[in-house]
Amino acid sequence: MNRRQRFLAACKSQPVDRPPIWVMRQAGRHLPEYRALKEKYSFHELVQTPELALEVTTQPLRRYNMDAAILFSDILVIPEALGQPYHFREHGGIEMEYALSSRADIERLSVDAVEEKLAYVPAAIKLIRQELGQERALIGFGGSPWTLATYMIEGGSSKTYARAKQMFYAEPELFEALMEKITAGLIRYFETQIDAGVDALQIFDSWGGVLSPDAFEQASTKWMGRIVEAIGDRVPTIVFSKGMHHLLDPLVATGADVLGVDWTARLSQVRRALPDNVAVQGNLDPIILNTTPEIVRQEATRILDDMRGIDGHIFNLGHGITPQARIECMEALVDTVTSYGQ
């Protein structure tokens, strides 16, 4: 069983020799070689130039013996392709060029140019696929419609999500019109990723956790379910809804093969509460990677022991790695998981 096969088997809850591992946001600021590239190129240049996206995607694989690569890109390329560009704030966080507020703003968004505007993505995927061969899995991704809507309605990163929630509750028709457009754009985007050669797709529902249970179904999982249905069985799907492991029914109803789980839940309990054919991905607290290799080994082993003998586990963090993560800690993590049980 090679690394790609191990990853794909775990996605389908089939038995594997050990859990496959990859790390959310594995490419990026914790790597000195990424920071060196950022001296020369902007984030947008890295994302939009296939050769540079290939380089950044494969940087973590050269250091760590990971089972899967994740395409280097961002969830915000979809709002950008629909007509709402993004930038970075001086002191962290996202700033959209404007905030959506009226029907006219939403009508102006167009899904027609998604393939053309994001043509650099399949181009990068083909290069990465060539480099990885069939040895390691390649994961494509996008944001969930709800998570993207928060950036689009708030006009950037938000602490309260008040404007997005207000539109959902008080202007349901407007909200639906926006969600229809985002979802249609995402489906076209995911299809181009599949055609270009990704092995699996992850939907990042990073801000699902700010919603009430009923709103979570209406504003988030309903739309993710449409996307999963459109993807069908062409590639496995992973839905990561941060902070939502207490609402497994709507997450299972999306039809996803794998559910991402954050660090606040005991993974074996979540897995046991799920149907046999729904796997879990997670769930080390990312902050542990800022401590010491000894602590990382101890905490990763706790998760591995907890999941011992249970099929359908992809090892990952409970959310993205932080820029402060130490290389020695990442090495210890990957070593602990890849040598487990041998």
Ligand SMILES: Cc1c2[nH]c(c1CCC(=O)O)Cc1[nH]c(c(CCC(=O)O)c1C)Cc1[nH]c(c(CCC(=O)O)c1C)Cc1[nH]c(c(C)c1CCC(=O)O)C2
């Ligand atoms: C919410 C979200 C975004 N982008 C993403 C999410 C969902 C994942 C999550 O919940 O963690 C997803 C994402 N963003 C990036 C990836 C690359 C693939 C990977 O290695 O996982 C992925 C999967 C690169 C990136 N995306 C970004 C960086 C850092 C850019 C830099 O080099 O400064 C990277 C490597 C920028 C980004 N993009 C976004 C934010 C909030 C930021 C940070 C802004 C800041 O505070 O500086 C939006």
